[in-house]
Amino acid sequence: MTRRQGHPLARIIRELRSPAYYLGLALVAATVAFTFVAPQILRFFQAHLGQELAFFTVSDPFLAQVRLAVGLALFSLVPFFTYWFWKAMAGPFGLTRTTRAWFVGFCCLLFYGGTMFCFFVTLPLGVNFLLGYQSEELQAVIAVGKFVSFVTVFVLAFGFIAMLPIFMIFGAKTRLCSRRKFESGRGYAVLIITIIAALITPTPDVVNLSFMAGPMYLLYESGIIIIKLLKIE
Template sequence: MKQHYTNIVLFLAELRKSLRLAAFSLLALTVALFFLSADLIGAFQQHLHERLYFFSVAEPFLAHVKVAFFAAVCLLMPLFMHILWQALGKPFGVTGKKLFWFTLATCALFYVGALFCCLVTLPYGASFLLGFQSEHLKPHIAIGSFVNFVAIFVLAFGLIFELPVFMVFSAQTGALSQQFYAKNRRFAILAIAILAALLTPTPDVVNMLLMGGPLYLLYEAGILVIRLLRIDRQ
């Protein structure tokens, strides 16, 4: 218990060293992308085939700022992951090539998850939700709500797809084992189902499966990688 507490303290100390770099990079790129935010909004609007409106004076400006910020977060994800894994690596004894592969795998899975959300989940979810319009009920989507809706789900899918990397890391550090993940598979399925219900834009079974299915496969992939690499210490 004391060792885990010490590792957490060291992790936070290492992370604090790089916070200024991360914050400055995020601010600078957000400012730069602000001038491209109109094109980004137009691309998503065309992708989802919906017109957007605003209902307050400041809403368009704030929407452009949000788009620039979330786009900057996505583009800077390799930097953020590098900082995170550098901070995690020292106290938990993960360095060198292992640290490089953890960083690379995390970034790759983030972008795969974000792309999957953009190409599959978001179009289907938006189509399902807007399918309830009728002659007496027409959609007028506020640009602020649209930006929040898209950004939250894209980032959520990207982060959730990183599950197997952190499973492997937990086995590498000895925190959890391959046997633990295999033994608690049914609880993982329940957690995945709840998470899919909470994060997917629509409550129907198909859309939940679009998230829960890949997430369960990633869970099994994490168990398989731990077994193949024989990094389980317990």
């Protein structure tokens, strides 16, 4: 690599510097816009998960709706984030326009598929399991702020994690990490996946950890299978 080209990481940072400003403005604008519909969406979340919410300070409802608006803004802007990310990666790693388009398309597909699966399948199972420990003497009082943080972090994290096979394909295609290394590194993958799941899971219990780590490992194995089907060594 020539001095003029520079380190790949430096080139990626330069490529992302300009769109970061506009994406930041878009995130702020989208957050403001979603603030107006956040109460209705919060009611939908409550109805979907069957939860009655409470608040303990006068600012809790407003702050909860702002957090929800930020989460919705991130959710809606994922196609733009992925487009600019892969555009920045194209130069240093020699990705063709076609490859970049496939990566953007499948990242969005996996992200939204992962968030929908989490919201309609994994999240209700986790909530029902955890609240199954309440009794007549011990009833749950769920704060609206904690509820919003739990739902948004869990769902968005699930969506981003669903992109794992794409990054594995990218690593194999650019020879950063071969399929054989992915196969021989399963033990390390389990350890790293467990640590990541523990860090991003909103609650520290084993149940939510398994709901996050289990699908992550299945995605890891599916990435190996896809790399093998694409005949990338």
